[in-house]
Amino acid sequence: MEQFWNFLDPPDQSLIYKRKEIGDLRFGETVETRREKFGDMFKAVLVGFPYDEGATRNLGRAGSSAGPDEIRKAFYKLTPTKSAALPDAEFRIFDAGDIKKHFKLEEALTKLEGVVSLLFRYGYTPIVLGGSNDLSYADFHACESVRGRCGAINIDSHLDVRDYSSGINSGTPYRMLIDEKVLLGKDFVEYGTQEFANSREHLSFVRVIGAQVLTLTQIRSQKNADTFMQAYRTATLEAGSTYVSFDIDSVRSSDAPGVSAPTPSGLSAEEILECAYLAGSETKTAMIDICEVNPKFDVDGHTSKLAAMIIANFLAGLSNRD
Helix, strand or coil: CHHHHHCEECCCHHHCCCCCCCCCCCHHHCCECCHHHCCCCCCEEEEEECCCHHHHHCCCCCCHHHHHHHHHHHHCCCCCCCCCCCCCCCCCEEEEEEECCCCCHHHHHHHHHHHHHHHHHCCCEEEEEECCCCHHHHHHHHHHHHHCCEEEEEECCCCCCCCCCCCCCCCCHHHHHHHCCCCCHHHEEEEEECCCCCCHHHHHHHHHCCCEEEEHHHHHHCCHHHHHHHHHHHHHCCCCEEEEEEEHHHECCCCCCCECCCCCCCECHHHHHHHHHHHHHCCCEEEEEEECECHHHCCCCHHHHHHHHHHHHHHHHHHCCC
16 A cells, blocks of 8 residues: 555645534544555545646646645535435545646556556545546546446536547547547446537547437436436446546536536536436446536635535435445
């Protein structure tokens, strides 16, 4: 484990909220951060990826490198109680901190893949906080290398299958994974894809490889929960595990203004939180990540708070698996 810690900076303790009031427990009072306490009593592990170069390479807005800490700040204030009808999100969580910031992007992605792979080998459920969406390349690689054949659900306005001849960026991860045959088209679902946000060539590519595209229009014409479970069944039909990525720019900008590529239309906050709970409640879900939270453009922390609630809903789903 020593090499594992060498790639990580510990989390900022000032972000870990403690209410210190009897009868009002917060996630900040249940998380562990001390490396000497790391062990098998923890189920989920948080890791931050404070890099946004992938977004700027893709002509997006800089600022998502600050996402992990702002998500932590909001998350640790939340209570572990979703509702009186459900048990609390009881899984013990460990915050491993952030990938060190001094690496070049490609090296940082390699370090992230190594960290996530080790978490899988020890039986943990990784939750990765971004950072730009290129982190999905490292996360899925780790999932597939340790757990075998994996499906993927990309909750995103964009398909992220751009040409990568000039190198990786936030728009290239799934094209790279498909071309490397790490991810199979039949195991891949694009969820929440928006009109006028993707090129004809990119839409053609995902259809040719056999991926399922569930557009925002389709989701609107059906019930969100039913559509998400349709996506989940596709991603896990033949794969033993699945990876779910939450790109916050899939949410309409009125609910999530602080993102790298905002759009006025999109999933509602309630819809993406429903997806997070459903993903957590399904036994084949191996991990999640949250991408493109950009505090530089946020309004009163709305977007960071939404990302924090995605984590909380995912943990509630994990706690309440059948």
